[in-house]
Amino acid sequence: xxxxxxxxxxxxxxxxxxxxxxxxxxxxxxxxxxxxxxxxxxxxxxxxxxxx
Numbered sequence: 151x152x153x154x155x156x157x158x159x160x161x162x163x164x165x166x167x168x169x170x171x172x173x174x175x176x177x178x179x180x181x182x183x184x185x186x187x188x189x190x191x192x193x194x195x196x197x198x199x200x201x202x
Contacts, residue, residue, distance in 0.1 A: 152200035154192070158183035165194040168201070 151170065156163040158180065166188070168174065174186040179198060186201075187193045 152196050154186065154188070154194035154196055156194060158185075158195040160197065162195070166192055168196065174201075 152168045154165045154168060156165055168186075168188070172188070174188055174196075177185040177187065177193075179185075182198050183195045184198045184201060185193070186196055
């Protein structure tokens with residue numbers, strides 16, 4: 151599982167959690183973070199070492 155956060159910062163607000171194998175749309179990957187959109191439309195940031 152990986153935490154989806156409101157901003158590309160480990161201390162920012164937790165929005166939701168990704169489950170293993172869950173598909174997301176990737177928008178950008180600045181400075182060790184990935185901006186993603188989940189199937190339900192939620193957008194947020196995930197640390198890039200937590201996803202592949």
